[in-house]
Amino acid sequence: MTKLRILIVGGVAGGASCAARARRLNEEAEIIIFERGPYVSFANCGLPYYMGGVIAEERKLLVSSVEVFKSRFNVEVRTEHEVIAIDRSRSEIQVKRLGTGEVYRERYDALVLAPGAVPIRPPVSGADLPGIFVIRSIPDSREIKQWIERHRAKSAVVVGAGFIGLEAAENLCRLGIKVTILEMLDQVMPPLDPEMAAFVQRHLSENGVEVHLNSKVDGFERTSDGALLVGPRPAKPTTRTSSSFVPGYAQRAILPKLPDWR
Numbered sequence: 727m728t729k730l731r732i733l734i735v736g737g738v739a740g741g742a743s744c745a746a747r748a749r750r751l752n753e754e755a756e757i758i759i760f761e762r763g764p765y766v767s768f769a770n771c772g773l774p775y776y777m778g779g780v781i782a783e784e785r786k787l788l789v790s791s792v793e794v795f796k797s798r799f800n801v802e803v804r805t806e807h808e809v810i811a812i813d814r815s816r817s818e819i820q821v822k823r824l825g826t827g828e829v830y831r832e833r834y835d836a837l838v839l840a841p842g843a844v845p846i847r848p849p850v851s852g853a854d855l856p857g858i859f860v861i862r863s864i865p866d867s868r869e870i871k872q873w874i875e876r877h878r879a880k881s882a883v884v885v886g887a888g889f890i891g892l893e894a895a896e897n898l899c900r901l902g903i904k905v906t907i908l909e910m911l912d913q914v915m916p917p918l919d920p921e922m923a924a925f926v927q928r929h930l931s932e933n934g935v936e937v938h939l940n941s942k943v944d945g946f947e948r949t950s951d952g953a954l955l956v957g958p959r960p961a962k963p964t965t966r967t968s969s970s971f972v973p974g975y976a977q978r979a980i981l982p983k984l985p986d987w988r
């Protein structure tokens with residue numbers, strides 16, 4: 727009898743825990759995780775704290791590894807393999823090996839989609855200038871750390887005062903960087919009641935963080951002296967930062983983006 731083949735797209739929180747659970751339910755199944763990034767099962771939650779040096783070593787972000795998945799769960803993990811299409815009529819996926827560009831197919835009996843979310847870069851001019859970052863992966867936080875060190879960044883702007891934006895602000899402050907937060911709504915931490923958010927905002931001010939509410943970013947510009955100008959809307963003074971700008975960001979689920987090539 728052929729073994730059940732379970733293919734999983736995405737190898738972080740959802741994909742990795744699904745693989746472990748599937749193994750407990752079926753000892754015989756062939757289980758393969760496809761992860762387009764370089765790591766499987768890492769601690770997203772620790773990324774801002776790695777940036778701020780609270781988590782000193784990058785390897786502490788790694789919850790598991792390809793080897794552990796193989797030896798403990800008999801689950802095969804293929805990192806740097808991106809699933810680019812699904813053929814439901816043939817129960818196959820199309821996979822791109824990112825290192826070589828080679829594309830191949832794999833058959834499945836069950837397919838799990840756990841591709842997470844992508845950070846939103848505001849669709850405004852200059853949003854892809856050097857020195858503007860998102861923080862979503864280990865390579866992202868490594869890049870930010872390196873930028874801060876290389877440019878001896880003294881100031882930073884964080885766009886978005888949600889959970890991740892505030893964690894970014896906290897950790898940039900920890901590095902002695904002057905932080906300005908731009909938030910398009912009229913309070914920090916939008917999920918909280920305004921009365922609760924006021925405590926958070928006071929705490930930010932007490933720690934030297936400048937907060938601009940009702941400030942929607944409408945563009946970025948690099949000046950000849952290397953500063954980055956961040957323009958909020960409505961008419962407010964443009965915020966000027968020495969070199970480093972780190973957007974706290976909203977995430978957009980990427981599930982619907984996976985093409986189905988039936």
Ligand SMILES: Cc1cc2nc3c(=O)[nH]c(=O)nc-3n(C[C@H](O)[C@H](O)[C@H](O)COP(=O)(O)OP(=O)(O)OC[C@H]3O[C@@H](n4cnc5c(N)ncnc54)[C@H](O)[C@@H]3O)c2cc1C
Nearest residue numbers: 736738739740741760761762763770771808809841842843
């Ligand atoms: C900076 C930061 C801090 C956070 N802090 C907290 C916190 O303190 N508490 C909390 O509860 N949550 C926190 N979160 C949220 C938490 O990390 C996410 O909710 C969780 O990671 C979602 O898990 P997931 O498996 O759905 O997606 P992800 O963790 O995003 O994993 C999906 C994976 O799928 C891969 N992938 C996507 N498409 C493909 C494809 N086509 N082929 C192959 N692979 C693909 C991606 O590369 C990605 O690695 C934080 C997130 C971030 C970014």
